[in-house]
Structure formats: structure tokens, C-alpha cells
Amino acid sequence: MRDAPGTFGKAALATRLLNPRLRDHPRRRVVESLFGARFAVDTQDLIQRYIYLFGVWEPHMTRWLQGRLRPGDVFVDVGANIGYLSVLGSGLVGPEGRVVAVEASPEFHRRVLLHRDLNGCANIRAVNAAVSDTRKKLTFVLASAHNMGANSVVPWDGPVASRFETQARPLPELLEPDEIARARVIKVDVEGAEGSVVRGLAPVLDRLRPDAEIAVEVTPDRMAQLGDSVDELLTTMRAHGFHPYRLVNDYTPGSYPAAVRHPGSGPVRWRGPVREESDLIFSRVDADVLV
Secondary structure, eight states, X not given: OOSSSSOTTHHHHIIIIIHHHHHHSOOEEEEEOTTXXXXXXXXXXXXXXXXXXXXOSSHHHHHHHHHHOOTTOEEEEESOTTSHHHHHHHHHHOTTSEEEEEESOHHHHHHHHHHHHHTTOTTEEEEEOEEOSSSEEEEEEESOTTOGGGOBOSOOOSOOSEEEEEEEEOHHHHSOHHHHHHEEEEEEOOTTOHHHHHHHHGGGGGGSOTTOEEEEEEOHXXXXXXXXXXXXXXXXXXXXXXXXXXXXXXXXXXGHHHHHHSOOOOOXXXXXXXXXXXXXXXXXXXXXXXX
């Protein structure tokens, strides 16, 4: 899957055989990513399974960050999960830079610490906290252990795999002044709570460096269940001089072989309504394609 030349047959192999097999008959291994970092994975979980299979998670986001982060930068990873993007960012910003890995789940926070130590990433500061617009206590629910990254504060009436409560704070309260001033990229992936995270971040948007960019995975349906909207989020970002761009993303296993080998164009300017789950990049650059 990783090393055979070309992509012929790989999409079908991943979709029909390997992805369901590794989900239903999990393997637990330490594997190496395409950028050379090591991760301890359990293939029952979607993200960890893809890292095992393809050596990468979210290949378009991975590639975009590789083109954005430079030595000495600060990368803020809100919703760090097991720390994949945090470890990636650690190597890109180097010893003079810093990564702030914010993760609400105590279990995933421990995994971030494990992967930080496994890869010798001394520049990662891991924070076990939830992020919101005000200080409040939040309840997180995980519906299925097959996608442990789907921990969410969105109400759920069905059976649950796990549940935990934690204290939430606005992101600026979790960051040091120097981290706010030097932040090159802030990534937000919080399964529906992105509206409140951006509201909490709004007071410091004008204090960010001129080339700072903010990546937000927006999920309109989940946001609506929390009384938020993508339109409000877009209005907030535009009011502070940020233009929205959309980055390609596809979570189907069959899309990964081609995405890994054949990178697409950069984020494209988005001018219409956002009606489906999307990776949005907010930048002060005013262009058709963010390069």
C-alpha cells in the first residue's frame, strides 16, 4: 500500500479489504509516518488505522502545513487527538519554535505525551483542556470507538462508547503571550464546537502576526445543534481581515493513495455558503488560490 509504485488497485484494496479488516481485527503497532515520526497505533480507530495503512492522516492538511510552518514559528493545535499534527509541526518549527497541543480528552492527552516523548519533541507543550468562548464545564460524548476523534459536546441520545466532563476556557487563556504573538498557524478541529472556539479567540485576532493563518474544520450540522452557524464564524473572521479558503479533504480510504502521491492545488478562495463539512483556511492574503 505504501511502497508499491503507482496507485493502480490500491483504492479498491484499501476500501474493500484492508480498512474493514484492520477496523474489525485491530492491530496495535508502533509505525513510522511518511515524514519519519513514530506513532503507537490501534487500528480500531479511524485516524490511527489510516496512519498505519498510509503513513499519513489528512494528506492535504499535512502538505499544507509542511508548506506553511518554518523554523521558529508557533503552531497551535486545538483538538490535537493523538498528536499527529503536533508531532509534524514540531519537526517543522524546530527547536526555536513551539507547538501547543490542546486536547480535551485525558486519554488522548496521554497519547500526545507518549508521541512527544517517542519522537523527542521537546518543543511540544501539551495542554489537557477543552476550549470554548467562556469558562464552563463541558460533557464530551464518544458514540463509537471506531472513530475516537469524534469526541464531541454535541448532544447525543444514542449508545455511547465513553463520556467525560472537563473544564473549558477561551483559547487565549491557555496560551502564553509570546505564543499568541508568534503563532503562524492555529488549527481548530473540535467536532462541532468551532463556533465557540472562534468567539473565544476573536479578542486576540488583531494581535496575531500579519501572516498568521487559522485552519478550522467546520461541521455545519453539528454547529447548528449547539446554536451556532458557519455564517457567524465567517462574519467574525472577515471582520478581522481574514479571507476564507477551502482545502480539499476526503476521509474515504480509497481517496488516500492518490492524495498521497498526487498533491492537488492549494486552498481555493471560498465565496459561497458552507453547507457541508469543510476544512477552511482563513488568511489575510487576498487571492483566488492560497499559495
